[in-house]
Amino acid sequence: MRKVTIITGHYGSGKSNISTNLAMEAAAQGKKVTVVDLDIVNPYFRTADFAKMFSENGIELITPSYANTNLDIPALNFDIERIANSDGYLIVDVGGDDDGAIALGRFSAALNAFGDDLDMFYVINRYRYLTKEPSEAVELMYNIEKAARIKHTGIINNSNLGCDTDAETVLSSLTYAEEIANSVNLPIVFSTVPNRVELSDDRFKGIEVYVKPFWER
Amino acid sequence: MKGNEALAEAAMRAGCKCFFGYPITPQTELAAYMAKRMQKNGGVFLQAESEIAAINMVLGAASTGVRAMTSSSSPGISLKSEGISYIAGSDLPCVIINVERGGPGLGGIQPSQADYWQATKGLAHGDFHLLVYAPASVQEMVDMVVKAFDKADTYRMPAMILADGLLGQMMEPVVFPEIEQKAHDKSSWAANGHKGQREHHIINSLYLTPEELERTVVERFAKYDTIKQTETDAECYLTEDADIVVCAFGATARVVKSAVNEARDMGIKVGMFRPKTVWPFPVKELQEASKNATKLLSVEMSMGQMIDDIKLALNCSKPVEFFGRTGGVIPTPAEVLAKIKAMGGNE
Numbered sequence: 001m002r003k004v005t006i007i008t009g010h011y012g013s014g015k016s017n018i019s020t021n022l023a024m025e026a027a028a029q030g031k032k033v034t035v036v037d038l039d040i041v042n043p044y045f046r047t048a049d050f051a052k053m054f055s056e057n058g059i060e061l062i063t064p065s066y067a068n069t070n071l072d073i074p075a076l077n078f079d080i081e082r083i084a085n086s087d088g089y090l091i092v093d094v095g096g097d098d099d100g101a102i103a104l105g106r107f108s109a110a111l112n113a114f115g116d117d118l119d120m121f122y123v124i125n126r127y128r129y130l131t132k133e134p135s136e137a138v139e140l141m142y143n144i145e146k147a148a149r150i151k152h153t154g155i156i157n158n159s160n161l162g163c164d165t166d167a168e169t170v171l172s173s174l175t176y177a178e179e180i181a182n183s184v185n186l187p188i189v190f191s192t193v194p195n196r197v198e199l200s201d202d203r204f205k206g207i208e209v210y211v212k213p214f215w216e217r
Numbered sequence: 218m219k220g221n222e223a224l225a226e227a228a229m230r231a232g233c234k235c236f237f238g239y240p241i242t243p244q245t246e247l248a249a250y251m252a253k254r255m256q257k258n259g260g261v262f263l264q265a266e267s268e269i270a271a272i273n274m275v276l277g278a279a280s281t282g283v284r285a286m287t288s289s290s291s292p293g294i295s296l297k298s299e300g301i302s303y304i305a306g307s308d309l310p311c312v313i314i315n316v317e318r319g320g321p322g323l324g325g326i327q328p329s330q331a332d333y334w335q336a337t338k339g340l341a342h343g344d345f346h347l348l349v350y351a352p353a354s355v356q357e358m359v360d361m362v363v364k365a366f367d368k369a370d371t372y373r374m375p376a377m378i379l380a381d382g383l384l385g386q387m388m389e390p391v392v393f394p395e396i397e398q399k400a401h402d403k404s405s406w407a408a409n410g411h412k413g414q415r416e417h418h419i420i421n422s423l424y425l426t427p428e429e430l431e432r433t434v435v436e437r438f439a440k441y442d443t444i445k446q447t448e449t450d451a452e453c454y455l456t457e458d459a460d461i462v463v464c465a466f467g468a469t470a471r472v473v474k475s476a477v478n479e480a481r482d483m484g485i486k487v488g489m490f491r492p493k494t495v496w497p498f499p500v501k502e503l504q505e506a507s508k509n510a511t512k513l514l515s516v517e518m519s520m521g522q523m524i525d526d527i528k529l530a531l532n533c534s535k536p537v538e539f540f541g542r543t544g545g546v547i548p549t550p551a552e553v554l555a556k557i558k559a560m561g562g563n564e
Contacts, residue, residue, distance in 0.1 A: 012218075042386070044327075044383070044387075045387070069325075130222075162390055214547070
């Protein structure tokens with residue numbers, strides 16, 4: 001059986017960027033990595049954008065048919081259960097909110113069977129307007145669990161302001177993240193800081209910012 | 218915030234009390250945000266049975282003097298065009314948002330700017346104009362929505378935000394400005410119940426005699442003349458000494474700015490002119506920005522539409538070249554830079 005990590009969260013919380021970082025990191029450690037883009041709600045800025053980079057790094061990418069085409073709703077023409085039962089490390093990037101998590105619910109029985117080998121991390125961003133209060137982020141987390149029919153196992157604090165993110169931005173998100181984690185009784189897996197920001201603090205994990213407008217690349 | 222969400226939040230903060238819409242990619246987050254928040258803000262969100270119904274609901278709501286808005290993407294705006302003409306003919310203020318996608322026809326869901334002509338020249342039947350704002354960032358979408366509501370009320374006419382899928386879907390930090398609610402006295406025309414205290418008001422775009430209709434149109438065009446003099450706005454970036462002035466609006470201007478910066482690093486004297494209002498087109502501003510230029514380039518996500526306004530603004534006195542991608546394909550900074558180099562910019 002393989003290790004499975006599911007990434008959920010609010011629209012624009014940074015799910016695809018976190019998934020991409022986890023995949024690149026695991027690939028760099030020589031692991032066999034598969035990324036599933038399960039986003040059926042957002043037509044732009046998704047893991048399917050990184051097909052070339054993934055392929056260059058030996059990461060298998062499975063995307064819905066018609067992702068990045070002109071179809072509003074991509075079709076899921078793959079079976080996560082079958083993919084999950086092959087070897088290696090599997091990352092599932094889910095669409096935003098409980099709306100996006102509905103697609104995950106379809107596979108809940110198969111995924112829940114993984115027991116301790118299954119992680120589902122909830123990505124939070126203090127600077128997203130509709131989840132700026134811890135109570136709003138908590139409510140959404142439970143709504144996602146209802147739609148996914150899978151329980152979260154941890155919180156990833158990805159609070160950021162895009163290209164304006166600095167040390168102060170991430171440091172001032174810690175209380176917010178702790179309040180959410182305490183309220184739902186889950187650990188903070190890590191808090192993120194973009195690698196370009198200078199900050200030596202054990203509580204943060206440096207990440208690359210892959211998801212951004214291409215004129216900034 | 219995501220661009221579409223910022224448009225919605227800005228509208229509510231600007232005092233929009235009625236939103237009528239119908240879902241279409243890539244603007245759906247705007248309507249979804251309104252659905253979640255409008256009622257909490259003491260307003261009305263209604264998903265209409267079609268785009269045509271939605272725009273006519275805007276006509277009805279605006280007739281009573283409340284701030285009303287609808288949003289859609291390209292094919293949906295075409296459906297709304299009849300209603301927009303009625304709104305213009307009835308001298309009603311409202312805000313219409315177009316988060317453009319590829320066309321013609323059903324086209325595609327990726328970003329486009331191919332509705333420039335539609336927005337600025339021929340949105341629907343009859344002699345009329347809309348105020349059309351072209352934002353280039355999420356922050357500017359916020360600022361322009363606030364401004365559009367204010368100017369629509371000032372001039373009693375519809376205003377449009379001409380955005381595109383890229384701006385609607387992208388995430389950027391925003392700061393919501395303190396909004397000073399200017400009092401617009403609508404008591405002379407709003408059809409909000411006379412309570413037996415005054416003559417009733419009639420909102421109408423039908424005139425039975427040609428002379429009467431001509432008079433209303435001519436009066437409206439006198440207002441448009443004032444707007445052309447006072448409401449134009451543009452950003453000039455490194456144009457002062459530029460030999461080549463690259464013109465772009467909306468998200469394309471972000472791409473162009475990257476290319477201009479790279480060209481400047483190579484010593485090429487190039488600048489960017491970005492209309493923030495596309496109707497009225499900033500004619501004087503472009504003439505000033507290109508006074509030292511020998512040639513211009515228009516970069517658009519279309520087969521070339523704004524280029525006509527550039528040529529008109531300059532009376533075809535300087536050559537204007539074109540580079541564009543269409544169908545939902547976004548030009549890259551490298552492509553624009555290659556075009557600038559091919560035009561032989563002086564180093």
